[in-house]
Amino acid sequence: MAKIALKPNLQIGIVPTHIKFVGGLVPDENGKMPRGQDGKMLISTELEHINQTSRVAPNCAQTSVFPGTDEGDMDELIEDIKSLGLKPHMIMMVAGGNPMDPADEDKVAPSLLAGLEAAKKHGVEHVASTSFEEWMKPGAETLTGDAFDAAVAQLVRLHTRVCQEADILNSSVKAWHMEFLRGTEFQTFTDISKAWTFVKAANEAIGKPFFKVLVDAAHCGDSILSMEENVAVIQEMGKADGFSMFHASAKTTRGCLSTDDGWIGNLLTACAATGKLEIVLVELFHHEDAALAGLREADPRHGIDTTDGRTYSETVCDGLEEVAHRLNNLVNRSILPQ
DSSP, X not given: OOOBOOOSSOEEEEEOGGGOIIIIXXXXXXXXXXXXXXXXXXXXXXXXXXXXXXSBOOOEEEEEEOTTOOHHHHHHHHHHHHHTTOEEEEEEOOOSSOTXXXXXXXXXXXXXXXXXXXXXXXXXXXXXXXXXXXXXXXXXOOOOHHHHHHHHHHHHHHHHHHHHHHTGGGSSOOEEEEOOOOBTTBSSSOSHHHHHHHHHHHHHHHTSSXXXXXXXXXXXXXXXXXXXXXXXXXXXXHHTTOOOEEEEOOTTTOSOGGGSTTHHHHHHHHHHHHTOOOEEEEEOOOXXXXXXXXXXXXXXXXXXXXXXXXXXXXXXXXXXXXXXXXXXXXXXXXXXXX
């Protein structure tokens, strides 16, 4: 089939979460990355496969960075990504405690600092994290009022601290994208408005729009805010350089993009209309990933097989194709420049 040429001057790629965290993305107890029988990292093999089979030529990829990952393996992974003609973007995974709790600041800071240092070492321009709160924390309560304000203030202290310690504003890193998550996964930072509250405060503290909200269509769709309310925040963020990265991911199922009930199309168009959209990433999760067993138990809709007879690689390629057509038609409709 004919290749699809991307018309707008944007980055497009994938987050290879569909190869599973357990057995695909997470390093072992020695920090070594999962590899195939050929000795190649499974992430690298999958990115190469997508490059070869997709009708859309990706030009970037976003991969997870876990604390304790072997430095040699990390070096190899980033070089593999670059050798495929892809810009590497990092999602820094958090460990050690609750980012909102001042008592845990010294426990959480090292994992973020390690991620920033890795990004600097490899000339990475865009880092991301979900470092608002602990994932799937038993007994966690929703913070409101003064407690929410205190959490925002602590998050600003934590994130500006690690920026200063890494001297990140004088490095290759252009932006730090903050990803909020759906309810169940998080309890407090579960919508775009709350994420934007932190990002505004953090940027005010450092004096420039370095922090961004990562607009993930799945998390927006699963939040309590309506589509119109999400769009209004996106428009506000656009005026303040508050975002530039978009995850094309289906709400609830996190599978085939055909299951998102219109959120990707609507929010992608809203993001494009601001003129601030730079990076679009397709992200699917495997419905049998052992790492997500707790999420499936909490919400069985998350464990639905949406591949409809395809492999996960094929389903991701279909997602890239759909998103590329959307972006091209945003150019055709004069919403995005060519």
